[in-house]
Amino acid sequence: MILDERKRHILESVIKDYVATAEPVGSRAVVRKHALNISAATVRNEMADLEDMGYLEQPHTSAGRIPSEKGFRYYVDCMMENENPSDEQIEVLHKILEDSIQEWNDVVQGIGHFLSQVTNYASFIIVPSVKFSQFQSLQLIPIQEGQALVLVVTDIGIIMHRKISIPRSIKARDLQAIGDLFNRAFRGKRLSEVQRSDLQSLRDELKNRRQVIDKSLEALDNLLDSPHDEKVVISGALNILKEPEFKDMDKLRRILTLFEEDGPLKGVLPEQIKEGVDIRIGQENQAEDIKEMSLVFAGYRTAGEMGKIGLIGPVRMEYWKAAGTVESVRRIIDDLMNNSGSDPKLFKK
Amino acid sequence: MILDERKRHILESVIKDYVATAEPVGSRAVVRKHALNISAATVRNEMADLEDMGYLEQPHTSAGRIPSEKGFRYYVDCMMENENPSDEQIEVLHKILEDSIQEWNDVVQGIGHFLSQVTNYASFIIVPSVKFSQFQSLQLIPIQEGQALVLVVTDIGIIMHRKISIPRSIKARDLQAIGDLFNRAFRGKRLSEVQRSDLQSLRDELKNRRQVIDKSLEALDNLLDSPHDEKVVISGALNILKEPEFKDMDKLRRILTLFEEDGPLKGVLPEQIKEGVDIRIGQENQAEDIKEMSLVFAGYRTAGEMGKIGLIGPVRMEYWKAAGTVESVRRIIDDLMNNSGSDPKLFKK
DNA sequence: ATTAGCACTCAAGACGAGAGAGTGCTAACA
DNA sequence: TGTTAGCACTCTCTCGTCTTGAGTGCTAAT
Known part of the structure; x- marks a missing residue:
């Protein structure tokens, strides 16, 4: 489905605003913040169209619009540009890795920390089985x-x-x-x-x-x-407490339970993993427990097997930042693994 | 301070009820549930006395009473009888330990699991530094x-x-x-x-x-x-989600943050640890972060140094059960450490 | 010393009015 | 034909008021 330029711009505006505020965004807000040369009424018409097409939805009739999962998907597939971590942040990561180079465990921990810190989402790293x-x-x-x-x-x-x-x-x-x-x-x-x-x-x-x-x-x-067996390392699980969508205790409990033990999380990821960063939005996830969250993940290659790194956040996620960060970190890990062969790292369960 | 039999009985009733329900308990509830041969009015008088003495308090004038921290302290010191885990539960623990005997790591994990499972509180185990x-x-x-x-x-x-x-x-x-x-x-x-x-x-x-x-x-x-350095293992952190006192997100965040990393928790425990089970109720704790929680913990001896095990829960805690469980587990660990010398366990960071 | 009775207090829940944000529709306009 | 201004309408959210109910404290009788 191809959208014209204006619709794309409006969709993007709604997404950016909604991701930032977690509130439905109205037509006025769109023209005000994103300085289009069109009136609110026009935006309303366009938004009604976008809703018909399934890219936006309304919580109730007199509220603004929020992006549907299909809307996010369209944005991710056709419009998004990754936002990479800043040079300073990359610098920090390199420093962390150098400091902990002796201990594979610490390396993994450090990467996890970095991922969750930079993005404000929960991060996971799956280290492939030593088998x-x-x-x-x-x-x-x-x-x-x-x-x-x-x-x-x-x-x-x-x-x-x-x-x-x-x-x-x-x-x-x-x-x-x-x-x-x-x-x-x-x-x-x-x-x-x-x-x-x-x-x-x-x-x-x-x-x-x-x-x-x-x-x-x-x-x-x-x-x-x-x-x-594969090892799972989770970092920044508490970041999800920040998201207003999880103010509900029951939801919160279900999600955090995923993080408390290793098993459940593994079940949530696809067995086979494609090249590059993969994104699963809400209902696109297979596992029931995670249908109200989104995943942004990638595989890295080590000793012939695939490991996985990624982020878990609400559907209302900064996909551009998440994808950029995951991709950058994946590349750094690959370098670390395959490039610095001089002194292979010390592994330790 | 010595309380007469009737006051003690009333204090106990209030504590048991409050711990079970998390709601203030009124005079009627006390006579109804605990079948005293006195009227509600008498209980009211006694409760007013207990309040003057500082053992009970009122959230507001027309509510029932809840035990103060001093009240809990009195109960713990002068009235409480430990409730030990059932034989079946102990059996389960032994089985867990046998299964994982090869790996010290698993042993610790297993014990942590057991503690939090049986008591429904968060458990921690501190393994002394290998130094x-x-x-x-x-x-x-x-x-x-x-x-x-x-x-x-x-x-x-x-x-x-x-x-x-x-x-x-x-x-x-x-x-x-x-x-x-x-x-x-x-x-x-x-x-x-x-x-x-x-x-x-x-x-x-x-x-x-x-x-x-x-x-x-x-x-x-x-x-x-x-x-x-010392290693900290935490288990069942999510149990605190069950407690109504932590429905407030901010509180919850603060507490869970304690559990997410090792450092903070260590700071919360006293350096020196006395013989037997020790209990710190609410404000009795030194560390600011934990003044609204209670600790029930004990030391175990291994290779000349002290390790620590314990539980963290709300002030409204089942101290009898917590103390009984911690004490039982402490004893089992001591046995494991000092007794089964034949095949010293395999440690592994 | 204990108890029954009663007036009083306070939190919590129900209800309703009003404000505010946003929409959809219609008619006018370029 | 696409865009816009205007307007009525809808729905949520926030207050304030009222009511209810649990529980108390006090007093007077036993």
Whole structure:
């Protein structure tokens, strides 16, 4: 559907005003604030048209108009220009990242903070499961009488460990031998490909050191399991308290519950994620819980898998700013991941 | 101040009713619900006395009474009997703990969940800084060309690590030698006692391997620094949405902000913590932000240092239940820490 | 010392009037 | 034919007033 210039201008005015004030905007307000050379009456006619087309709606007959979700969608698709964060803000982000470069955890935290701070919406970051990175080495390290550490290093330098208890008869050199065995078997495989059957054949090979092997396998199994699934980091959840649409306690509760645990949020995002910034407005979202919110998100690539970053806000959202910020941050993450290979970052669950 | 039996009974009735309903309770309600053999008029007289003494107050002249903070304090100090969680609930907790025994992180999470679930208040757990545990060993482990892992193990089995880059000329056996050196110097010391001066003298001793030493020291320094400070875990923060006293957005915001980051909450608790369950009611709290809330908390002992667990709720709180639950959980944690020494838990930041 | 009775107080909810913002329609105009 | 001014109409929001009801304090009787 193509709108003529004037209608587009009016739609934009209504959106900008409504996003800023959360109140319906009337014809007078449009001519006053946006200095069109037409009268309020004309605007009214145009607005009535826009309403017929579904881009605007009226809360009640004698109120101003507010943009419908379809209106927002049209604006986002056909008119919007992203507003990128200022140079100073980008500067700040870089500083944060440099300061925390040692700890992947802190990096993620820092990015989340930045996103929510700059935009005033709740931000989320989904770090892809470690399962998809490649096995690089496994070491068994004695740490005290009767205990050893199973240390797994992946290709991108993620370190994972589990403690196991071992018989006292096992010496350091035995542990090393066992470790080497694992390495020969698994090096270069994806963690998700390390099947139990592999583990089984390995076990048969080494009956005499069965106990250590068993425990190591168990630990490995455990590492690959649940807790190292995708990680979700949420920041600035309380920003939604600022939005007048959530003055209602029930709504508020439902939304905040989404943020309190990791699971629900994951369910809300599409599994497959397209290139660039994606925007889901209100009802466009699949999940019931989030049909009165909007998402602005993007994927970033790390170690072959996709992670996700994004913002959650009310339908009445500053999409231009949100999209600009998400896109900028996505680019910075990509740089960080793929470019600074010299000293791969230290990961830590 | 000693109250006679009847006044105590009335005070208790008012407290129980008010805690349950969040509404002022009148004289009629007291006689009706608590079946005293006295008339409403008598109760009114007694209530007027209790008000004079400061144990009750009236929101306005023609409303019922609500307990003052002093009233709650009297009840807590002189009348309250703790209500412990049911056997089934304790059973559930034990099950949670067994399931997650591998990961200290999960244990803490589980306990937090339990506390907030059972009581319907927000719970917090403060895990003491790792600085206070004793240094047991440091190892330098080659993980790939030009990179090594500094691995620190403490007496209670907390594992910390940092990656460093090393010159390619350094061999595995060199790393081991350097590690041994550290061990001789530090074994048995508290991490907080490992001073930079020690590190310095160590460095002088080994000019030739300076680079590795430097990096290791840096890593160690880093490990002892900020991120491994006390850790705060909060659970069930959204429970406060249920309380009618926080229907006001501003209040709500202030409180939830306390929970969103770790820092503020720490500031709210007393540094030194006495034996047993401690209760801070409303204004008794030092920190401004929390003067309209109550705290019920206790310390637990781990590796020589004190950790803290507790609940945050409105002044109108079920202190009996909160105190009983906190005390029970504290005891369970103590058992877990000091008793099951056979397989010290795996810590992980 | 306790109680019944009664007048009094105050918050909260219902109701209605008035103001204000905005619309839709009509008729005039370029 | 598109634009505009004018005007009646609609609906929400805000006050102020009234009413209701719960609960008190006081007094006098037991």
